[in-house]
Structure formats: structure tokens, C-alpha cells
Amino acid sequence: xxxxxxxxxxxxxxxxxxxxxxxxxxxxxxxxxxxxxxxxxxxxxxxxxxxxxxxxxxxxxxxxxxxxxxxxxxxxxxxxxxxxxxxxxxxxxxxxxxxxxxxxxxxxxxxxxxxxxxxxxxxxxxxxxxxxxxxxxxxxxxxxxxxxxxxxxxxxxxxxxxxxxxxxxxxxxxxxxxxxxxxxxxxxxxxxxxxxxxxxxxxxxxxxxxxxxxxxxxxxxxxxxxxxxxxxxxxxxxxxxxxxxxxxxxxxxxxxxxxxxxxxxxxxxxxxxxxxxxxxxxxxxxxxxxxxxxxxxxxxxxxxxxxxxxxxxxxxxxxxxxxxxxxxxxxxxxxxxxxxxxxxxxxxxxxxxxxxxxxxxxxxxxxxxxxxxxxxxxxxxxxxxxxxxxxxxxxxxxxxxxxxxxxxxxxxxxxxx
Ligand SMILES: Cc1cc2nc3c(=O)[nH]c(=O)nc-3n(C[C@H](O)[C@H](O)[C@H](O)COP(=O)(O)OP(=O)(O)OC[C@H]3O[C@@H](n4cnc5c(N)ncnc54)[C@H](O)[C@@H]3O)c2cc1C
Numbered sequence: 201x202x203x204x205x206x207x208x209x210x211x212x213x214x215x216x217x218x219x220x221x222x223x224x225x226x227x228x229x230x231x232x233x234x235x236x237x238x239x240x241x242x243x244x245x246x247x248x249x250x251x252x253x254x255x256x257x258x259x260x261x262x263x264x265x266x267x268x269x270x271x272x273x274x275x276x277x278x279x280x281x282x283x284x285x286x287x288x289x290x291x292x293x294x295x296x297x298x299x300x301x302x303x304x305x306x307x308x309x310x311x312x313x314x315x316x317x318x319x320x321x322x323x324x325x326x327x328x329x330x331x332x333x334x335x336x337x338x339x340x341x342x343x344x345x346x347x348x349x350x351x352x353x354x355x356x357x358x359x360x361x362x363x364x365x366x367x368x369x370x371x372x373x374x375x376x377x378x379x380x381x382x383x384x385x386x387x388x389x390x391x392x393x394x395x396x397x398x399x400x401x402x403x404x405x406x407x408x409x410x411x412x413x414x415x416x417x418x419x420x421x422x423x424x425x426x427x428x429x430x431x432x433x434x435x436x437x438x439x440x441x442x443x444x445x446x447x448x449x450x451x452x453x454x455x456x457x458x459x460x461x462x463x464x465x466x467x468x469x470x471x472x473x474x475x476x477x478x479x480x481x482x483x484x485x486x487x488x489x490x491x492x493x494x495x496x497x498x499x500x501x502x503x504x505x506x507x508x509x510x511x512x513x514x515x516x517x518x519x520x521x522x523x524x525x526x527x528x529x530x531x532x533x534x535x536x537x538x539x540x541x542x543x544x545x546x547x548x549x550x551x552x553x554x555x556x557x558x559x560x561x562x563x564x565x566x567x568x569x570x571x572x573x574x575x576x577x578x579x580x581x582x583x584x585x586x587x588x589x590x591x592x593x594x595x596x597x598x599x600x601x602x603x604x605x606x607x608x609x610x611x612x613x614x615x616x617x
Contacts, residue, residue, distance in 0.1 A: 217488025218363030389468030
């Protein structure tokens with residue numbers, strides 16, 4: 201016989217999306233439970249750079265100071281190609297013109313603890329296995345079953361939120377479909393380093409077809425990434441060896457690392473396809489990566505998860521999330537989704553030369569380009585007008601980029617899981 205617990209909203213997943221939604225709903229007066237199969241502090245695959253717009257959201261949630269206490273240095277953005285570079289601060293948001301890189305083992309623990317402090321009940325080490333209700337109009341989702349070893353709890357609620365990532369259990373159980381599926385040409389791998397001199401830039405080293413990045417992170421850690429053509433993946437026998445060979449072949453990057461220590465194995469994934477999922481139904485909704493994913497070169501996932509929680513929490517209270525949330529999600533994500541199509545492509549030396557020429561000659565362009573990641577600049581409205589050749593690389597318009605991915609690309613989850 202399972203124990204029964206009753207809440208207003210129950211959330212599957214306790215990281216960026218789940219913890220932030222719990223904080224928002226608790227503040228609106230709801231009684232919330234968050235269930236995660238992980239126990240915190242716990243890591244998850246992510247290279248975790250966030251920009252000034254997201255720092256503002258951390259501040260709103262009440263976690264910014266604790267994050268900064270872990271010492272992630274403030275970072276401007278630099279691009280390096282063929283021994284030329286430019287560095288750009290970002291347009292300030294609430295007085296901050298810098299990004300930070302904070303490991304998920306640090307960030308997610310702070311977020312979970314904040315949700316608990318706001319009054320949410322957090323169930324760590326519990327796996328959601330079944331939903332209560334089929335999700336039809338006649339039989340709305342009304343909770344879920346979670347298991348921890350031999351223990352079973354039946355969580356009952358008005359609303360179930362799936363904040364459970366790309367392989368969302370909630371999405372699978374309600375049969376939510378993927379739409380606008382956007383394949384990627386590139387893969388992303390990375391490792392953590394210690395003993396690297398800290399600097400106040402996140403540096404992108406373009407060596408087409410490869411792109412490497414160095415992000416100084418929290419607590420003295422550094423992230424060094426390798427982004428390259430997916431077509432190379434089958435040829436790589438040992439990812440750690442390959443990664444080290446690539447880094448050693450780049451003097452500008454290797455000179456920083458040769459006396460430092462790589463403290464983890466290389467991890468990453470070739471599976472970075474973008475998608476939207478149908479994200480609302482009777483008694484349920486999806487937030488964060490469960491709802492929408494775009495190539496991580498855009499570094500938007502964490503900020504977007506927080507933004508969605510902020511927007512959808514009042515809709516859950518008002519009972520209108522089924523009509524309002526899909527419209528809201530489309531309006532805020534469409535342009536970046538189109539931009540991420542470009543970021544998921546393999547760069548060329550010719551294209552990079554043009555970008556570097558233009559950005560070095562025009563510091564306003566350099567800043568507006570970097571600001572796309574902060575959502576304070578529009579690729580098509582602010583960047584391309586200053587550098588029209590970019591329309592050839594990025595596409596003429598948001599519509600022209602997304603048109604090939606519109607509705608016909610709906611894929612049943614059972615096929616893609
Ligand atoms: C290689 C890579 C690099 C990235 N770099 C960046 C970056 O620089 N900046 C950025 O903003 N974003 C980045 N992202 C994206 C970012 O990591 C995600 O957008 C973010 O983690 C989404 O948070 P989430 O809370 O939606 O899901 P997740 O972080 O995936 O959390 C889902 C949680 O749900 C739990 N869960 C799942 N199923 C169940 C179940 N059945 N029962 C109980 N619990 C369950 C999991 O244990 C997990 O804790 C990157 C992603 C990748 C893959």
C-alpha cells in the first residue's frame with residue numbers, strides 16, 4: 201500500500217526548470233512537491249555559461265549571491281581566429297555586463313536548497329514511474345507514482361509539471377510529440393581543468409571545422425570544450441586522446457593548459473538535435489529541456505528554463521496555461537531557435553575571416569553579436585543590418601530558416617526516444 205500525498209502542483213525534476221518553477225509557485229502561495237531521482241549536489245551534462253539576463257533571474261530567485269560566493273569570475277566574450285581576436289563586454293542588464301560559468305554541481309544544489317527554503321517539499325532519490333490519469337479531457341493527469349527502492353508514494357495534485365529534461369518521463373507517458381526537429385551537424389565534448397590561470401574572458405578559439413572554448417568557472421575549475429563535425433565522431437576511437445591531441449595542436453590554447461591538470465574525463469554528446477514538444481494537456485505541462493531544446497552553443501537552456509518558470513507559474517495559478525503558455529513559448533523562443541540552426545553548423549575559415557574583419561572594424565557590431573546570447577540584441581534586426589553578408593551565413597529571416605522545420609517534422613516520441 202503506497203503512501204498518498206496531496207499538493208497543488210507536483211514537479212518531476214529539480215534542476216534549472218524544476219527548482220525555479222517550485223520557487224515561483226511557492227511564492228504565489230501554492231504547496232509544491234519536487235521529485236528527482238538524483239540526490240544533490242549532483243552533476244549533469246552541461247557547459248553552463250549564463251549571461252547578464254540570467255544573472256538578473258538568479259537575483260530575482262534569490263540565489264545570485266550564493267552563486268557568486270563560489271567564485272565564478274565575471275567574463276567578457278572573446279573570439280579568436282587565425283591570430284586575430286576581439287573582446288566584447290555585453291550590454292549591461294541591471295549593471296552587469298558579464299557572463300559567468302557555474303558548474304551544475306554547484307548551481308543546481310543552490311537552486312534545490314532555495315526551493316526547499318521557500319517551502320517546497322523536495323524528494324531526492326525518488327523516480328517517477330507512472331502518471332495518475334491518462335491525460336485525456338475525460339481523465340486528466342492528477343498526479344504520479346514515485347519510487348525509492350521498495351518505498352512508493354502516490355503524489356496527487358491539480359497540476360503535474362515535467363521538468364525532467366530531454367528524455368522526459370512525463371512527455372513519454374502522455375505521448376507528447378516532438379515538433380520542428382532540427383538536426384545538428386556538430387557535437388560537443390568537454391572536460392574540467394584545474395590550475396589554469398584565471399582570466400576575465402570566455403574565449404572561443406575558431407579553427408574550422410573545430411571550435412574550442414575556455415570558460416573559467418566556479419571554485420577554481422575551468423571548462424575546456426571541443427565542438428566539431430558530427431561526421432568525425434565514428435573515426436574517434438578514444439575521445440580523451442583525441443581531445444588532448446586537438447588541444448595540443450592549438451598553441452594559443454595549449455599554452456594555458458600545458459602546466460594545468462585535466463581533472464575529469466572528457467564527456468559530451470553527439471545528440472544535440474533541437475526540438476519543441478507539445479507541452480500542455482489536461483492536468484500537465486512541460487518546462488525546460490523537456491519542453492524545448494536548442495543547440496548548446498547558444499548557451500540558452502538554463503536561462504530559458506528560468507524564464508519559462510517565471511512566465512508559466514502565474515498561468516498555472518490562473519488556470520490558463522493550456523491556452524497561454526504555448527503562445528508565450530513560441531513568441532520568446534522562435535528567433536533564438538533559428539539562430540541556433542546557424543550555431544549548429546560547421547564554421548568555415550572564409551566565413552570566420554569575414555566575421556572577424558567586420559567585428560574588429562566595428563566594436564558596436566562585436567557587442568551586438570555577443571549580445572545575441574544575452575537576448576538584448578536580435579540577430580536579424582540588430583546584427584545583420586550592420587554586417588549584411590551574415591544573411592548568407594545565418595539565413596535571410598527567421599521565417600526562411602524555420603520554414604523547413606515547420607509542422608511536417610512532428611515525430612511521435614515512441615520513435616525518437
Ligand atoms: C553539452 C551541453 C552543454 C550545455 N551548455 C549550456 C550552457 O553553457 N548554458 C546553458 O544555459 N545551457 C547549456 N546547456 C543546456 C542546459 O544544460 C539545459 O538546458 C538545462 O540543464 C535544462 O534544465 P532542466 O531543468 O530542464 O533539465 P535537466 O537539467 O536535464 O534536469 C532534469 C532532471 O529531471 C530528473 N528526472 C528525469 N526523469 C526523472 C524521473 N522519471 N523521475 C525523477 N526525476 C527525473 C533528472 O534526474 C534531472 O535532475 C547545455 C547542454 C548540453 C547537453
